[in-house]
Amino acid sequence: MRWKWQQLEEKIVQLFMLLSFALILFCLLLILYTIVAKGLPSLSWAMISQTPKGGFYLGKEGGILNAIIGSLYLALGGTLIALLFAFPLALLLNIYLSQSLWADLVRLSLDILWGIPSIVYGAFGFTVMIFLGWRASLLGGILTLALLEFPIMARAMDEVIRRLPPDLPRAAYALGSTNLETAFFVVTRQILPGLATAALLAFGRGIGDAASVLFTAGYTDRIPNSLFSPAASLPLAVFFQLGTPFPEVQQRAYSAALILTIIVLGISLSSRWLAHYLDRFSIH
């Protein structure tokens, strides 16, 4: 009897796994289908090569080059700055502070930061900018995004380093390496694929976030020409265009979403390839 029941258990659990997989796949395909079906008709060369002309938001000529460039600037800038702090922090947590109470405290703070809604980051960035007397600008947006991406990246990298086999740093110490040499020449080499994935995860979160750049980077029809000029972004382009009463403009919102999806997908795939390439040298 016990045997029968175990088989049944197995079947039920498998069914649940299959169902959840199907549900996720269904959602993904539905989203992709909606974006492609509604966005593709109005996706044109003009959309990705021109900035909005007069009357664009009423359905007239122009494109969203301003938002594409703005989003890339914002997300790349934010990711680079977050990387500058997240990577050393992750190394510090694991190589210098390992097992100490401080490390746990820092991890807890990062987890809390991770959970804070992005609109709060936006409001925080905005408050700081007002205090400094800044206007909405590319730099403000980049710094706020960096703030948003930092805990995600640091925590993801922390997990990557934590899974490092302890024999690897020992092999380096045995050769008379200092902590710094071990960290940068050996540990980094081993975890490069994981670091690339962590950076991408944060980049994806950054480029898709609307709330944090709403107040801080603003929105403009022009391509930003300095760190202090405001910058448009794709999520906000979707948001504003969907909010208009004109069907043509709403359709353009979908094609903006399609462009955003393609960018994220492209970066995701190329980073997968990169991680795979780098992984050749890692020790498993």
Added chain:
Amino acid sequence: MSEIIPHLETQNLNAYYGSTQALEDVSIVIPRNQITMIIGPSGCGKTTLLKCLNRFIELEENARIEGKVLLDGENIYSPSVDVTEVRKKSGLLAQRPYPLPMSIFDNVAYGIRIHRLHSRGQLHQAVQHYLQVAGLWEEVKDRLHAPASQLSIGQQQRLCLARGLAVEPEIILGDEPTSALDPISAQHIEKRLIELKQRYTIVLVSHILRQARRLADYVIFMYMGRVVEAGPAHQVFNNPQHERTRAYLSGEF
């Protein structure tokens, strides 16, 4: 047997993990240019003793030691001694080889680069030299820039030997360096070690008595954290002074 010239020496060495004592009052000498083998049942403190010789014990959590370890008469635990210098003086062969996550060439070049031992022009020559000494050159000369992880485990252990020798140590430490290898690869390593004792002092931990009989010039027998008997191999193996050594050698525990 001529007078022993000590290269390494421990004086009243005690080691603790938390509140358990792993080494108790260990005072030994390790003769220069010989193969010293530390033998004893598992858990007797052989590996701990080895870890004390290159300050690896400091990487263990809650580990604490008392006493002295003298390398050429200088205490390696004295505060003025740089730990990286201590470790550079001894090449380590671990139980399982652990190549660095880089190419075969870079594995050997790593130590040379961080200690700036050779100029860039001489680097290739130096790498070739150490790969030859470790007996690996012929097998890898056509794929020096392939990942080290592609080598077999026996080749990896010889790569680790080459990598360790490249930092120009005086001592080679081995923690059961052949235990994870197949018999042929193990033989390779043993052959290299016998050649290398001309130039290096070698200290090996082993639980294989036959291997100890093959390789050892000097033997340290440990039991429950204490050194029971130490002396030239022929003396310990053929005429042990202590009942416990006799029992261990005859396979009673």
